[in-house]
Amino acid sequence: MGEEKKTLKDMYDSQMKQFFEFVESMKKSLGVPMFPDMKSGRAQYLDQREITLKFIISIENIKDFFNALAEGKLLATKCENCNEIYFPPQRDCPKCKASGLGWIELSREGELVTFTQINVKPYSFSHYDDYIVGIVRLPEGVNVTAWIREKDPTKLKPGMKMRLEIVKREPEDYYTYEWVPVS
Amino acid sequence: MSRNVAIVGVGHSKFGVRNDVSLPELAWESIKMALEDSGLEQKDIQYVVVSNVGGWSSEPLPAVVVNEYAGICPTGTVRVEAACASGSAAVKLAYDMVASGHVDIAMAVGVEKMNESPTPTVVEFIGRAGNYFWEFQNFGLTFPGYYALYMTAYMHKYGATEEDFCKVAVKNHYYGARNPKAQFQKEITIEKCMASRYIAWPIKLFDSSPITDGSAAVILASEEVAKQLTDSPVWIRAIGYASDTSNLSKRDTFTSLRAGVIAGEKAYKMAGIDKDKVLNIIDVAEVHDCFTIAEVMAYEDLGFAKRGEGIEMIRNEETYIGGKIPVNLSGGLKAKGHPIAATGEGMIAELTNQLLNRVEKDRQAPIKNGYALAHNIGGTGHYAYVTILSLSKP
Ligand SMILES: [Zn+2]
Numbered sequence: 001m002g003e004e005k006k007t008l009k010d011m012y013d014s015q016m017k018q019f020f021e022f023v024e025s026m027k028k029s030l031g032v033p034m035f036p037d038m039k040s041g042r043a044q045y046l047d048q049r050e051i052t053l054k055f056i057i058s059i060e061n062i063k064d065f066f067n068a069l070a071e072g073k074l075l076a077t078k079c080e081n082c083n084e085i086y087f088p089p090q091r092d093c094p095k096c097k098a099s100g101l102g103w104i105e106l107s108r109e110g111e112l113v114t115f116t117q118i119n120v121k122p123y124s125f126s127h128y129d130d131y132i133v134g135i136v137r138l139p140e141g142v143n144v145t146a147w148i149r150e151k152d153p154t155k156l157k158p159g160m161k162m163r164l165e166i167v168k169r170e171p172e173d174y175y176t177y178e179w180v181p182v183s
Numbered sequence: 184m185s186r187n188v189a190i191v192g193v194g195h196s197k198f199g200v201r202n203d204v205s206l207p208e209l210a211w212e213s214i215k216m217a218l219e220d221s222g223l224e225q226k227d228i229q230y231v232v233v234s235n236v237g238g239w240s241s242e243p244l245p246a247v248v249v250n251e252y253a254g255i256c257p258t259g260t261v262r263v264e265a266a267c268a269s270g271s272a273a274v275k276l277a278y279d280m281v282a283s284g285h286v287d288i289a290m291a292v293g294v295e296k297m298n299e300s301p302t303p304t305v306v307e308f309i310g311r312a313g314n315y316f317w318e319f320q321n322f323g324l325t326f327p328g329y330y331a332l333y334m335t336a337y338m339h340k341y342g343a344t345e346e347d348f349c350k351v352a353v354k355n356h357y358y359g360a361r362n363p364k365a366q367f368q369k370e371i372t373i374e375k376c377m378a379s380r381y382i383a384w385p386i387k388l389f390d391s392s393p394i395t396d397g398s399a400a401v402i403l404a405s406e407e408v409a410k411q412l413t414d415s416p417v418w419i420r421a422i423g424y425a426s427d428t429s430n431l432s433k434r435d436t437f438t439s440l441r442a443g444v445i446a447g448e449k450a451y452k453m454a455g456i457d458k459d460k461v462l463n464i465i466d467v468a469e470v471h472d473c474f475t476i477a478e479v480m481a482y483e484d485l486g487f488a489k490r491g492e493g494i495e496m497i498r499n500e501e502t503y504i505g506g507k508i509p510v511n512l513s514g515g516l517k518a519k520g521h522p523i524a525a526t527g528e529g530m531i532a533e534l535t536n537q538l539l540n541r542v543e544k545d546r547q548a549p550i551k552n553g554y555a556l557a558h559n560i561g562g563t564g565h566y567a568y569v570t571i572l573s574l575s576k577p
Pocket of ligand 1: 093
């Protein structure tokens with residue numbers, strides 16, 4: 001269902017393709033990448049350079065989190081010195097300055113604090129259908145932000161019980177976590 | 184000892200889709216206005232703080248580009264970032280340079296050209312402004328999405344409705360329609376706001392500030408210099424500041440911005456204002472209405488209304504001229520526009536003009552006590568700056 005449907009990304013991409021083709025034709029006739037803005041007619045210059053951003057982020061000190069995720073567990077770090085729990089996990093405890101914090105597995109049920117549905121998506125999320133993001137409070141006292149498995153935001157309410165599942169994110173094909181309403 | 188600091192000149196460009204100018208040309212519009220307003224020349228400016236968030240615009244070192252174009256070189260400069268509060272952060276740094284005695288005259292100039300990139304790229308950049316790795320990477324939150332988390336919680340806790348929030352948009356468009364500098368100069372109705380599409384449920388297009396190009400500049404001077412320049416200096420009485428966690432999951436409440444509360448309390452203390460009596464003192468305020476929910480939370484965070492009663496203030500039209508406290512008579516971020524890092528200087532320039540009775544008649548606040556307040560939030564309550572201006576010297 002929905003596989004043939006045009007996504008927001010298809011729309012963004014076709015708009016940009018049309019735009020670039022228009023500027024290319026202007027460049028051919030004028031000899032410079034100069035074109036009038038479609039609405040105002042004001043002269044614009046299209047940047048002839050392009051940059052791609054794809055970051056490489058060190059997780060050396062929290063790699064256990066990702067190994068556990070692939071095994072179906074959601075972990076947090078806990079300071080053995082002052083008992084503070086950290087989610088997102090972090091190696092260092094700024095409270096007592098201890099380092100090399102140990103790992104605990106978090107409970108899988110919590111209470112929905114708040115949520116939204118993202119309708120106008122960022123470019124890098126524009127291939128998905130509208131998705132709901134929620135923040136859920138766990139008994140350990142930490143909150144976890146994730147997508148909620150629900151299409152209709154009017155069916156959700158703060159205070160509802162939520163269960164966490166480790167899921168494969170498609171089409172990227174990697175493990176992440178998701179909230180599922182407990183009916 | 185800290186010295187008194189006065190605003191001696193302000194400039195404010197037209198906000199909107201400014202594809203008629205480049206980034207340095209846009210900054211120059213405000214710089215030129217501020218220089219002429221103060222009677223100063225470029226050589227008199229001893230330090231320039233440039234606020235610009237960028238990413239969506241082509242120049243990675245906007246401070247030097249702007250200063251070269253404006254003929255303010257080799258004075259000394261820096262570019263600052265505090266997300267949507269960058270402009271107020273720039274004013275704070277320029278203030279500190281003068282208050283500390285390092286310089287006698289400093290300028291803060293904010294400039295943003297968001298329309299140098301296509302809208303999806305801009306949505307992507309602003310969405311990343313929080314905690315990129317833990318909250319964007321996997322879950323693709325957007326700027327309206329972050330504030331929608333607050334709106335959902337506020338509606339649930341206090342029974343506010345989407346119609347209530349649209350009343351903020353109606354008010355700010357009402358005043359935007361009277362401000363020739365505003366991006367949107369058209370009044371809107373509740374019906375039009377309610378009929379607009381969701382961009383991040385329950386936030387609709389008309390709950391949201393637009394993508395904006397714009398600039399604004401503020402020139403600050405020591406008391407001695409200010410006395411020579413003008414008979415009507417506007418004094419900076421206080422700048423309060425605070426910050427909050429990058430991850431929204433680490434917040435305790437979603438009905439208030441803690442950084443806004445703390446920044447406000449610091450500013451009130453510094454200016455000697457009792458938070459409970461603020462409505463008797465402040466004549467006019469500009470608050471950070473990037474989304475309608477943000478303006479309602481600002482009423483409560485600043486002590487204009489009790490917790491849960493901010494929504495009553497807008498229902499009862501208490502923030503129009505003639506109400507308890509007029510708010511966002513410029514049109515606010517909602518209608519005047521929100522060129523991210525120029526918004527702070529834009530607020531200070533607007534309030535300076537309000538205090539000096541220099542704005543258009545039908546959006547001029549009655550100035551009784553000579554006090555004005557600017558509340559500028561960066562990100563989703565990540566940064567907060569509250570600046571109090573006054574016609575009377577500290
Ligand atoms: Zn510790």
